[in-house]
Amino acid sequence: MNQRMVGSCFEEKAAAYLQAEGLCVLQKNYRCRIGEIDLVAKDGDTLVFVEVKYRSGGLYGSPEEAVNQAKQKKIRRVAQFYLIQQGTPPDTCCRFDVIAIGGDGTIVHFQNAFGGI
Numbered sequence: 127m128n129q130r131m132v133g134s135c136f137e138e139k140a141a142a143y144l145q146a147e148g149l150c151v152l153q154k155n156y157r158c159r160i161g162e163i164d165l166v167a168k169d170g171d172t173l174v175f176v177e178v179k180y181r182s183g184g185l186y187g188s189p190e191e192a193v194n195q196a197k198q199k200k201i202r203r204v205a206q207f208y209l210i211q212q213g214t215p216p217d218t219c220c221r222f223d224v225i226a227i228g229g230d231g232t233i234v235h236f237q238n239a240f241g242g243i
Contacts, residue, residue: 188226
């Protein structure tokens, strides 16, 4: 299984987890010329941009540690593009979550993992 297939598999697991938690998944793998957001969901009135990270072991750190400042900046820029492209009202509440999946399949959901737009 290649990296893209592995990533897709864990993104599907993350989407199922979010749905079980009551969120509505609006889009998977949103892509634009700037980059990609793994999942876009709705939690009540809040639009949620979700980064999914998987690590099979701890050799390279925990999954959530991979969402560093540079990655956060890129996700924010893609989210801004998404909001404009979708014609989202400027007063829409947004947040950025991280779903970390460990090698044992454990899912940890970090709500509001980093600052907004």
